[in-house]
Amino acid sequence: MGIFFGVPIVGVLIALGAVVAEQLLAVIAAVLFQKEIMLDVYNHLGFFIVAAAVIEEAFKYIAVSQILRKIFDLRGMKLIFSAIMAGLFFGLTEVFLVLVSNGKNITDIKNLGNDTLFSLLTVILVHILTIFMISVLVAVRREDKIFNAFKIIIPPTLVHLLYNFLVIQKGEYTIWLVSVTLAVVFLVDLFILFFSFRDIN
Numbered sequence: 461m462g463i464f465f466g467v468p469i470v471g472v473l474i475a476l477g478a479v480v481a482e483q484l485l486a487v488i489a490a491v492l493f494q495k496e497i498m499l500d501v502y503n504h505l506g507f508f509i510v511a512a513a514v515i516e517e518a519f520k521y522i523a524v525s526q527i528l529r530k531i532f533d534l535r536g537m538k539l540i541f542s543a544i545m546a547g548l549f550f551g552l553t554e555v556f557l558v559l560v561s562n563g564k565n566i567t568d569i570k571n572l573g574n575d576t577l578f579s580l581l582t583v584i585l586v587h588i589l590t591i592f593m594i595s596v597l598v599a600v601r602r603e604d605k606i607f608n609a610f611k612i613i614i615p616p617t618l619v620h621l622l623y624n625f626l627v628i629q630k631g632e633y634t635i636w637l638v639s640v641t642l643a644v645v646f647l648v649d650l651f652i653l654f655f656s657f658r659d660i661n
Contacts, residue, residue: 463532467542470527471549474519479557481515513620517613520591524598536599536660543595544588551584578635579627585642586623590616592649599660619645
């Protein structure tokens with residue numbers, strides 16, 4: 461029962477931790493470059509968006525490898541399912557913060573347009589899918605230690621950046637492209653899980 465209460469808290473805390481780290485990065489950038497990080501950075505795929513994706517995936521990796529695996533002592537499929545749950549709450553926390561930052565609350569969701577609801581849903585899905593990928597790679601232990609922290613973080617970060625790029629474009633086929641991308645990532649996650657199943661512990 462502790463897992464059902466603890467894992468969601470982990471998801472919320474790493475989401476908040478990532479937000480704090482991103483804000484610190486924004487402050488450092490403002491000091492170094494004498495330029496405030498404004499909301500318009502989210503309108504193009506620049507340094508801050510890339511850094512934010514790296515930060516978020518790094519926090520997920522730390523949560524899976526250090527908290528869920530070592531502190532909670534989870535292994536195998538328990539680790540993977542717990543990571544997916546943490547990713548769900550990470551995504552829900554981010555959606556909540558997005559709503560709050562736009563002067564809205566949870567009850568306002570029913571009044572949002574379909575495009576906005578789709579965007580919020582995909583925010584949750586991208587966090588679930590990336591932490592799913594991380595958890596499978598963490599759960600696989602090979603003697604040659606091919607999956608170190610750096611190599612584990614790179615693939616989900618690229619997925620995250622691709623998602624950000626598609627959302628930023630806001631083109632005619634954005635919804636279709638995002639849907640296909642997330643579906644492909646889900647299949648890739650299952651592919652990795654299937655071919656790594658024997659090594660998962």
